Amino acid sequence: MKIRGIIFDFGFTLFSFENPSIEKYLDCFRRGMSKSIKALKQEKIIEDNNQILEDFLTIFNKKRATYFKLAMKTKDEFPTTLLFKSALDLLKEKGYEIQEEKIKEDFLETLAELYHSCEEEEWKPDDKTKFTLESLSKISTLKIGLISNHPNHKTIKNLLKKNEMKDYFDVIVTSAKFGKRKPISGIFFHTLKRMGLSKKDAEHCIMVGDEAADIIGANRIGMQIILKEREYEFPYEKEIKIPNLIRIKSIEEVLQYID
């Protein structure tokens, strides 16, 4: 069967986070947050006062936990820009003075980018990622897409640009931009459509991912699926019960499945 499209997941499929652990993630976000706070102070949006900063952090972390739980349940994505906006709104409700007129969309994007900047430094492409994408991009009849469940679109784009891989993709979709997360069918259909393909073409397309959200979501809409096995297990990992699931250890193995 002729393959017309291939869609990759980002994290732990094309790029990996070295020695991932909850502590390491938390440390990245802590360091990112100090950069965001520095920007908030520089722009004089919030006062440089310990009590305000402490309250801002408490509100932000609480809101982040609420959004995270909600996202797991509803599969809605709550972008980091929204998280900053909500936290600043709540800080104002608490009676603090906020320079609201300075909180424009592009500044929220800067805050989010800074917040994810330390995480951004940790993601590295796998050895064979570039070779694989390069080889696939030479097939003129094949469309290449990416779907990432990430709350900040810019972070994914920056990483692809920095590693000179952005141009291999016909379409880059993140849950931050789309508003819903994998395994929701809509995000797959949206991506196929933007690749110039229809729902009927799903069976001629392959999804490559490392977790249940990728595999179950794509399987549900009739795509072919390939599981990239990860070195690390995630906490609370969902089991994938699909018979005869194709499993690969290294990303270049996908080339065998494209005719």
Ligand SMILES: [Mg+2]
């Ligand atoms: Mg992944």
